[in-house]
Amino acid sequence: MTLRFVDFRDLTAEQRADAARVLRDAFAHMPDAFDGEFDAEVDGFFDDEDREAFAAFSGETLLGWIGRIETYDHAWELHPLVVDPACQRRGIGAALVAELEARVKADGVLTLYLGTDDDFGGTSLAGVDLFPNVAGHIAGVRESSRGHPFAFYQKLGYEIVGLIPDANGRGKPDIWMAKRL
Ligand SMILES: CC(C)(COP(=O)(O)OP(=O)(O)OC[C@H]1O[C@@H](n2cnc3c(N)ncnc32)[C@H](O)[C@@H]1OP(=O)(O)O)[C@@H](O)C(=O)NCCC(=O)NCCS
Secondary structure (H helix, E strand, O other): OOOEEEEHHHOOHHHHHHHHHHHHHHOOOOOOHHHHOHHHHHHHHHHOOOEEEEEEEEOOEEEEEEEEEOOOOOEEEEEEEEEOHHHOOOOHHHHHHHHHHHHHHHOOOOEEEEEEEOOOOOEOOOOOOOOOOHHHHHHHOOEOOOOOHHHHHHHOOOEEEEEEOOEOEOOOOEEEEEEEO
16 A cells, blocks of 8 residues: 655645544544544644644545654654554554654654553553552563554564553553664
8 A cells, every 4th residue: 555644734624634533433442532632632733833743645545643742852752643443454553653753763863652551451451550560560561352552562663661550540551662763
């Protein structure tokens, strides 16, 4: 599939609405994601100068998008990444990440990092009390039968660098991952 990347600032109003729809559909398994404010999340990439995003198109169809946030001087956050559920597992997510990595590396970024929540029982960390010795739980993290994107990021070279216990409620941690560019 030939993908075309389009910066958010070049999207039409209709395509901007498509980006919000894809965000909503991709997170349908996490009802509390973005507090249901999908348009507002997209708008943030127009209103906040620390944020940039671009979308992947096949022809005129928006298939997914990715954003980044300038946080530290040399380590930026990947947030968010979504692929239309109808088009997942076709390499689009990996292509978006590769394009983002190339772009931020050119900006002098050394480390790209992200948080990937498990508030739906997607990993072996679900329901586990991670205190004490939180870091000790990192080595044993596995996907559950429900699947979880941390395994996708591992394939792309990201490693788990931290866990935030109970970030989304008791037994629902956030998993922090990072990659040297
Ligand atoms: C996670 C997501 C972006 C992946 O996008 P995608 O286009 O389906 O992924 P790709 O097809 O590029 O996958 C690349 C590789 O990762 C693997 N992969 C994809 N999702 C995976 C998962 N959940 N678990 C394990 N491996 C996965 C693919 O099989 C592929 O492996 P291969 O190269 O050996 O064939 C997509 O599933 C999505 O939008 N999910 C919902 C939103 C979300 O969770 N975003 C991330 C939040 S941090």
